[in-house]
Amino acid sequence: MNNSFSEISFHEFNRKSILKIVIPIALFIALPVLVTNLFWLHVLILIFMYGVLGLSWNLIGGYTGQVSFMQAIFFGIGAYTSTVLSIKFGVNPWLGMFVGSCIAVIVSSIIGIFTFRLKGHYFAIATLGLGEIFGNIVRRWDFIGGARGLSIPMKEAGLINFQFDGKIGYYYIAFGLIVFAMLLTYMVQRSKLGYYFRAIKGNSIAAKSIGIDVLKFKLIAFALSAFIAALAGTFYAQYVLYIDPHSVLSNAISLQIVFIVILGGVGTIAGPVTGAFVLIVLQQFFSACFGGAKAIHLVIYGVSILLILLFEPDGLVAIYKNLYKKVMKI
Amino acid sequence: MNVVLKINKMTKRFGGLIAVNAVDIEIYKGEIVGLIGSNGAGKTTLFNCIAGYYHPEEGKIEFEGKNITKAPSNLICHLGIARTFQLERIFKELTGLENVLVGAFSKFNSRKEALKRAYEIMKLCDLTYLSNIYASSLNVCDRKRLEFARALATDPKILLIDEIVAGLNPSEVHDFVSLVKKIRKKLNITIIWVEHVMEAIMNISDRIIVLDHGEKIAEGTAKVIAINEKVVEAYLGVEYDA
Numbered sequence: 163m164n165n166s167f168s169e170i171s172f173h174e175f176n177r178k179s180i181l182k183i184v185i186p187i188a189l190f191i192a193l194p195v196l197v198t199n200l201f202w203l204h205v206l207i208l209i210f211m212y213g214v215l216g217l218s219w220n221l222i223g224g225y226t227g228q229v230s231f232m233q234a235i236f237f238g239i240g241a242y243t244s245t246v247l248s249i250k251f252g253v254n255p256w257l258g259m260f261v262g263s264c265i266a267v268i269v270s271s272i273i274g275i276f277t278f279r280l281k282g283h284y285f286a287i288a289t290l291g292l293g294e295i296f297g298n299i300v301r302r303w304d305f306i307g308g309a310r311g312l313s314i315p316m317k318e319a320g321l322i323n324f325q326f327d328g329k330i331g332y333y334y335i336a337f338g339l340i341v342f343a344m345l346l347t348y349m350v351q352r353s354k355l356g357y358y359f360r361a362i363k364g365n366s367i368a369a370k371s372i373g374i375d376v377l378k379f380k381l382i383a384f385a386l387s388a389f390i391a392a393l394a395g396t397f398y399a400q401y402v403l404y405i406d407p408h409s410v411l412s413n414a415i416s417l418q419i420v421f422i423v424i425l426g427g428v429g430t431i432a433g434p435v436t437g438a439f440v441l442i443v444l445q446q447f448f449s450a451c452f453g454g455a456k457a458i459h460l461v462i463y464g465v466s467i468l469l470i471l472l473f474e475p476d477g478l479v480a481i482y483k484n485l486y487k488k489v490m491k492i
Numbered sequence: 493m494n495v496v497l498k499i500n501k502m503t504k505r506f507g508g509l510i511a512v513n514a515v516d517i518e519i520y521k522g523e524i525v526g527l528i529g530s531n532g533a534g535k536t537t538l539f540n541c542i543a544g545y546y547h548p549e550e551g552k553i554e555f556e557g558k559n560i561t562k563a564p565s566n567l568i569c570h571l572g573i574a575r576t577f578q579l580e581r582i583f584k585e586l587t588g589l590e591n592v593l594v595g596a597f598s599k600f601n602s603r604k605e606a607l608k609r610a611y612e613i614m615k616l617c618d619l620t621y622l623s624n625i626y627a628s629s630l631n632v633c634d635r636k637r638l639e640f641a642r643a644l645a646t647d648p649k650i651l652l653i654d655e656i657v658a659g660l661n662p663s664e665v666h667d668f669v670s671l672v673k674k675i676r677k678k679l680n681i682t683i684i685w686v687e688h689v690m691e692a693i694m695n696i697s698d699r700i701i702v703l704d705h706g707e708k709i710a711e712g713t714a715k716v717i718a719i720n721e722k723v724v725e726a727y728l729g730v731e732y733d734a
Binding site: 352353354357358360361363364365367368369370371372373374375376429 | 594606642
């Protein structure tokens with residue numbers, strides 16, 4: 163019994179896998195010492211931020227299979243909550259970050275209760291519509307800046323004020339966020355929660371027949387997803403110090419987040435991170451090369467998504483895994 | 493004998509069509525009941541009503557004295573009624589063991605305990621060879637066996653089996669029948685089994701219930717049913733010889 167039990171190939175912690183985690187973390191902590199170029203730091207920060215957003219969408223879209231196109235709503239809620247609280251009421255952005263995430267959770271639950279009755283494409287369409295509605299509400303809401311947006315006044319640089327001179331402070335916070343999001347995903351993936359999410363994605367009727375309260379677990383996945391996306395929203399606001407509906411609430415952001423995960427690999431931890439890396443690097447490269455023709459990166463997105471869907475629907479991570487297997491055989 | 497499941501004058505309609513018409517059924521603890529009838533007789537509808545996938549318009553379903561007529565299927569599973577599906581609904585992106593593990597999570601919150609339980613069930617059903625294989629690459633027979641194991645992992649008191657040996661070859665059918673016999677003995681559960689394959693159902697059932705056009709037309713042991721005139725006329729045909 164014991165012998166055959168150990169045959170089950172679940173990834174349990176061992177020394178090798180700890181090294182696999184510790185070494186990259188140490189590398190990324192040391193990286194700003196080597197990379198002093200502000201542009202490259204900026205690219206890394208963007209990769210981390212979009213990685214966090216991708217990981218957040220992955221929970222509801224990748225694991226639970228509910229393809230939602232409104233991740234920008236939660237990103238925007240995070241950005242707006244901390245900013246409005248800080249400008250109008252003098253609340254510390256860190257507290258604002260937490261409040262923003264809580265509001266995102268509440269909003270996700272309200273949206274979820276109504277939209278999770280819809281299946282497949284209909285759910286996706288509803289979320290697209292909701293994304294547009296949220297953007298329009300904020301554009302017309304003067305108290306929170308309307309279409310002009312909000313600027314965050316400069317304060318004394320430091321961790322407490324969530325403002326830094328230069329990029330290194332933001333780099334570490336963004337890195338902390340992505341590590342948190344990956345860790346959370348890892349824990350979810352191994353637990354009852356993660357298996358229930360995947361069962362719902364696999365077949366919701368069968369999931370119900372083995373005792374899974376489908377609506378409840380969809381709502382949990384959505385809430386977790388919204389919580390993480392809102393954290394990234396506050397980070398963005400504090401990093402750029404200016405937000406408007408276009409930059410934090412547009413459907414284009416929602417779409418980009420979905421692209422990132424599909425490109426990298428749906429339902430994996432490495433997928434959203436890989437996707438963010440590739441897409442952000444491509445985007446920055448092309449907007450640097452073609453300056454004026456900024457939309458060129460959108461064409462690249464389209465082509466890359468098409469290629470991925472044609473040749474490796476499981477994403478870049480699957481290509482890497484297959485290569486790894488082949489190399490190990492040799 | 494203890495009645496575990498009592499169906500009282502249950503009627504289920506789909507618009508103008510009466511799929512199940514005022515059916516009374518009592519199921520006793522520990523028995524294997526075969527549910528037979530021609531296509532469209534209402535067998536699967538009856539199952540879906542018991543499992544909470546449909547809710548009947550009239551009548552009452554009681555499980556261990558509790559009224560479960562309007563309960564949703566996830567709650568019914570927690571109370572102790574599990575099912576398999578006529579067309580298997582396995583989780584294709586999960587491995588064999590993970591499929592059963594998801595079932596076991598209905599009784600255990602900790603991964604370790606659920607994993608242990610899942611493995612026990614896999615072993616009991618002789619399915620350990622499927623542990624690390626993704627369900628998407630399994631054949632029909634293995635998928636059905638896996639679904640059976642997944643249902644068992646929820647630790648049911650009653651198991652509803654819906655045409656599980658349809659489409660399997662005779663030796664697979666034979667294996668399945670002996671598996672169900674073994675499971676019944678080991679886990680002491682009550683089984684209701686819908687099936688068209690007479691070799692399987694006549695062999696294993698303690699009692700058989702026959703439905704025709706949504707009504708119960710006969711009930712009794714295999715021998716009695718095989719010579720019942722109404723059943724022969726409606727379903728078995730004159731040729732059948734028990």
